[in-house]
Structure formats: structure tokens, C-alpha cells
Amino acid sequence: MTHVASPHATALQASVSQGSVSQGVMPLLDSDVLRSFVAIAECGSFTRAARQVFRTPSALSMQIKRLEETLGQALFVREARQVRLTPEGEVLLGYGRRLLKLNEEAVTQFLAPSVSGRLGFGTTDDVGTRILPGVLAQFARSHPAVQVDVVVGSSREMLARLDAGELDLVLVTAGNPGQGVRGEVVHSEPLVWVGREGGVAAQRSPLPVALAHQGCAWRGMALEALNRAGLSFRIAYSCEHCAGQEAAMIADLAVSPFPQSLVRPPLRRIDPDLLPPLGEYQLTLVKRPGASQACETLVGHVMGAFQAHSTASGR
Incomplete structure (x- = not known):
């Protein structure tokens, strides 16, 4: 059977051949650049792809520029x-998807996983959607035989399960009432007042607020700021997870303290002059004593993800 190449494939191949044959050397496609290219194609955005591959949008732009120059x-x-x-x-x-898959198969064939077993990782719900997909993907490539059990819950619950030996590593909010200083700070960002774009909740009196559960640092910071400013307010909603706060804000039923990086339409940050400042909140990474090599690798991936996040946001 005779295979007829598509006109676009023929044009691409011809361009590479003409540009490289003249120099006598066929260029090689870098797998790291291909991974960035595929991520951009699948995300439809340099910014979203940058978060996925833990690079800055400008770094991805330079990679694609060089790739386009190589292929003409x-x-x-x-x-x-x-x-x-x-x-x-x-x-x-x-081509890129097939090359990346072949590369992964080749590496797996020659570098058989030497580490197996299970690893328990606990995190709060505000963190899960932010970094977990990329972190788990990276860890799976380096330790494909290790099963990762991810548990999502409150900081207090995660620390208790760590101390009980049920988890190996937890990512929690620092500064919760009754919680001592533990672990290493891996992320810090402003906690800001948030409401629905065009909403009126922020103008009501008393101010309706949606807060996290008792014992959460966000709740404590919000109550302290409101009381210090002498503002009249009422706790309209109290939620176990930040998704509940988000729902109350989207419905324009309340305003809420929220991490700046999680604010997205239809939510917006409320004018800082209208409500008292909340300050910064921090995330700490706490590991069980005697952590395994696999756990140390996961720690590195988590820290790298937050470093990339800070670089991309200019912090």
C-alpha cells in the first residue's frame, strides 16, 4: 500500500530538509521544547501552559520562537x-505527542523504577486545584511505581493524620489558632476581600461575610481586621471548604477573605479602601520524620511548583 503524505506534512518536512541539508546536519527537536509546544497547543494559552510546565510565559515564548526558526x-x-x-x-x-510518548517509554525501559510502595499526601482544598495536577504528573514520571494517596481536608485534620502516621507529607495553612510553627514556608501571598463583579454585598450594612470553619487562619484574620476597624458585620455563611465561600460570593450574598491568586471572574477584589487590610497568609510543607526518598522527591516538586507560580506572577 502506498502512503500519501498530507500537503501540510510534506511542506513541513520539506522546509526542515531544505533548511538543514544545506548545512549538512539535520536539526534535532528538543523534548523539553516539544513538551512546551504540546502544552500550549492543548491549553490554548501561553499563560496556562506556563503553569503546567512550571516555566514563565516569556520562557515558553522564546522556546516557540526558536522552534519556529528551526522548522522555518x-x-x-x-x-x-x-x-x-x-x-x-x-x-x-x-509528531510531538508521539515523540514524547516514545521518549517516556525509552526512559522507563532503561531506568526501571527502583522505588515502589505508597505515599500519603495531605493538602487543603484551596491548594489542590492550584498545583496538584502538575506536581503529581512530575512525580509519576520520576516514580511510576509509587502509589500516591491524596487526602484533602482542613489543616488541623491533615496535621493530626500526619502525627498519627497516616500521611507522609502535608501542605497546610500556617497561623491557625492553636497550631504551632511547623515545617517550611513554601508560599506566601496576600489575603484580600473578594466579592462578585458588579455585586452589592460589599455595600450592605451590616457587612455579610462568608468565612471558613472555626480554627482557620483566614477566618481569624478576617474577624481581627473587621473588629479592629470597628465595622458592623454579620457572619452570613460559614463553610468547611473554600468552595462554599466562593458559591456565596458568586451569588452576591456575601464577601469573603480569599487568596489573591484564586480570584477569577465573576469574582473580583474589592477596592482596598472600602475594607480593612487582611495581611499575608502562608502555606507550610510538613513531612513525617524519617521521610523516604520518594517523599523528598515530592517535596522538591511541590516547592518547584510554588517557585514557578511566584515567578510567573512576578512575586
Whole structure:
């Protein structure tokens, strides 16, 4: 059977051949650059892809520029809110996915996993959606035979389960009432007042607020700030998880203290002049004594994820 290549694939291959044969050396595609290219294609955004591969958007932009120069083709059409693949980019996406899969298979074949077992990782719900997908993907590549059990709950619960030997590593909020200083601070950011875009909750009196459960640092910081400012307020909603606070804000039933990095439409940060400042909140990473090599690797991935987050946000 005769295989007929598509016109776009033929054009891409011809461009690479003409540009490289003249120099007598065929260029090689870097797997790290291909991984960034595939991430951008799948996310439709340099910013979202940067978070996924733990690089800055500018670093990804430079990688793609060099890749386009190597292949002699434009791979993306850059629009106001998104990027999309050119026909040549669509061809490369198929090659890129296959090359990355082959690379992973080859490495796995020769570097058989020497570490196996289970690892318990606990985190609070505000952190899970922010870094876990990328962290777990990285860890799975380095320790494919280790089963990771992820538990989501309050900081107090996570620390109790760590002390009971049920978890190996926890990522928790620092400064909760009755919680001593433990672990290493891996992230710090402002806690800000948040409400619905165009909403009126922030203008009501007494001010309706949605707070986390008792014993949460966010709740303590909010109550202290409101009492210090002498503002009239009422606790309209008290929620076990930050998703409950978010629901109350989206419904324009209350305002809430929220990490700045989690504010996204239809929510917005309330004018700082209207409500008292809340200060910074911190996340700490606490590991069980005698942590395994696999646990130490996971620690490195978590810290790297937050460093990349801080770089991308300019903090």
C-alpha cells in the first residue's frame, strides 16, 4: 500500500530538509521544547501552559520562537485571548505527542523504577486545584511505581493524620489558632476581600461575610481586621471548604477573605479602601520524620511548583 503524505506534512518536512541539508546536519527537536509546544497547543494559552510546565510565559515564548526558526514555519496564530495552531502546527502536534510518548517509554525501559510502595499526601482544598495536577504528573514520571494517596481536608485534620502516621507529607495553612510553627514556608501571598463583579454585598450594612470553619487562619484574620476597624458585620455563611465561600460570593450574598491568586471572574477584589487590610497568609510543607526518598522527591516538586507560580506572577 502506498502512503500519501498530507500537503501540510510534506511542506513541513520539506522546509526542515531544505533548511538543514544545506548545512549538512539535520536539526534535532528538543523534548523539553516539544513538551512546551504540546502544552500550549492543548491549553490554548501561553499563560496556562506556563503553569503546567512550571516555566514563565516569556520562557515558553522564546522556546516557540526558536522552534519556529528551526522548522522555518509559524506554528501558532496569536490572538487577543488565545493562541491556535497553524496547519503546520497541527502537523507538528501529532509528531510531538508521539515523540514524547516514545521518549517516556525509552526512559522507563532503561531506568526501571527502583522505588515502589505508597505515599500519603495531605493538602487543603484551596491548594489542590492550584498545583496538584502538575506536581503529581512530575512525580509519576520520576516514580511510576509509587502509589500516591491524596487526602484533602482542613489543616488541623491533615496535621493530626500526619502525627498519627497516616500521611507522609502535608501542605497546610500556617497561623491557625492553636497550631504551632511547623515545617517550611513554601508560599506566601496576600489575603484580600473578594466579592462578585458588579455585586452589592460589599455595600450592605451590616457587612455579610462568608468565612471558613472555626480554627482557620483566614477566618481569624478576617474577624481581627473587621473588629479592629470597628465595622458592623454579620457572619452570613460559614463553610468547611473554600468552595462554599466562593458559591456565596458568586451569588452576591456575601464577601469573603480569599487568596489573591484564586480570584477569577465573576469574582473580583474589592477596592482596598472600602475594607480593612487582611495581611499575608502562608502555606507550610510538613513531612513525617524519617521521610523516604520518594517523599523528598515530592517535596522538591511541590516547592518547584510554588517557585514557578511566584515567578510567573512576578512575586
